Amino acid sequence: MNYSTHNTLLYVEKLSVAYGDKTVIKDINFVEKDVVRENNITGQVIAFVGRSGRGKSTLFRAMTGLIKPTTGKILIADTETDSENDAKEVHEGDIGFVDQKYTLFRNKTVYQALLFALRKKDISKEEKHTKIMSYLSDWGLEKVKDQYPCELSGGQRQRTAIIEQILCSGHYMVLDEPFSGLDVGNIEDVKNAFNLITSTHEFNTIIYSTHDIELAVELADSIYVIGYPTIDGKRTDYGTIVKHFDMKELNLAWKDFGLDHIEIVKQIKATMLNS
Ligand SMILES: Nc1ncnc2c1ncn2[C@@H]1O[C@H](COP(=O)(O)OP(=O)(O)OP(=O)(O)O)[C@@H](O)[C@H]1O
Ligand SMILES: [Mg+2]
Structure with a gap:
């Protein structure tokens, strides 16, 4: 090729x-x-x-x-x-680093963790929301967006950690x-x-x-x-x-x-x- x-x-x-x-x-x-x-x-x-x-x-x-x-x-x-x-x-x-043990914030939901990842980005609140929702939908995480890490499967945690790194x-x-x-x-x-x-x-x-x-x-x-x-x-x-x-x-x-x-x-x- x-x-x-x-x-x-x-x-x-x-x-x-x-x-x-x-x-x-x-x-x-x-x-x-x-x-x-x-x-x-x-x-x-x-x-x-x-x-x-x-x-x-x-x-x-x-x-x-x-x-x-x-x-x-x-x-x-x-x-x-x-x-x-x-x-x-x-x-x-x-x-961006997704660790071997992929640790997420224990006290943040999927949505909150992704919002936190965008904290330094100079874009409006609405734009952040739209961006996060589009990732959640593309990566099949819409349904778990308000769940905490302990309530996620390994794969869902892994995908959240990856999106987090893409965003920041x-x-x-x-x-x-x-x-x-x-x-x-x-x-x-x-x-x-x-x-x-x-x-x-x-x-x-x-x-x-x-x-x-x-x-x-x-x-x-x-x-x-x-x-x-x-x-x-x-x-x-x-x-x-x-x-x-x-x-x-x-x-x-x-x-x-x-x-x-x-x-x-x-x-x-x-x-x-x-x-
Ligand atoms: N914080 C540390 N302090 C001292 N030694 C360490 C530390 N972290 C790793 N080591 C040592 O460094 C070497 C390499 O470890 P490392 O974790 O980088 O290997 P790895 O290739 O990632 O192994 P694995 O495939 O098991 O994840 C090992 O001998 C390990 O014991
Ligand atoms: Mg290793």
Whole structure:
């Protein structure tokens, strides 16, 4: 499938993070650019996979500005300026983050949480209401709009958390294991959510982690495997990118899951087992 790449949207260089004096991730380098296809709004879908404890959540916390890296830099496109190639360092709030445990405000209903997410937006009360109601309707949450988190299903909570981030952040969204603990229907809901986000704006970029390798291969156009690298015959104990699968280059992006995808699933699993 034909595509080209334009502006750099995400630039990560020599990133490492330590908790105390324990280095958890090291030497993380990658670049993601705006993918452009003719007659098609194409957002970016980037998956991170890797065995438990290899540092996916840690990387995401650094990328969303929640923790400070020990070394390295993380740049995102400065989409508020007009010039094409402006980059800025990431700060907390620039990138929406749907946490592994997706916590919502306990004392706010779905509607109130979404209204709160819009608090900094310079639009009228009526416009906010219209916006929220249109999301609730598109995402099948109208009926539960006055319910509290404890009264929602896992999928409804997850969708609310995603809308919340769409409303208050810009083009980037990081989701840590958005598919875990969901039933087949909820998984479809989140997949549809991905589609909605990436078909709304060229720059919209979803970065997610998953233990479901099929869901990485099916949805992502770029897949990174985080693992412990083997250096001089010895397995290290910090995480880094051990392999990158560019699904666009492999001609497997934006396609139905087929035999070629299964082959990639196998390769990813083999890589994970060795790292
Ligand atoms: N706040 C913390 N303080 C100290 N060590 C931490 C902290 N958070 C995570 N770690 C450690 O850092 C390493 C990476 O953890 P992280 O949560 O990033 O892994 P992960 O790849 O997201 O794992 P999982 O797939 O299980 O979610 C682990 O060894 C973990 O014990
Ligand atoms: Mg994690």
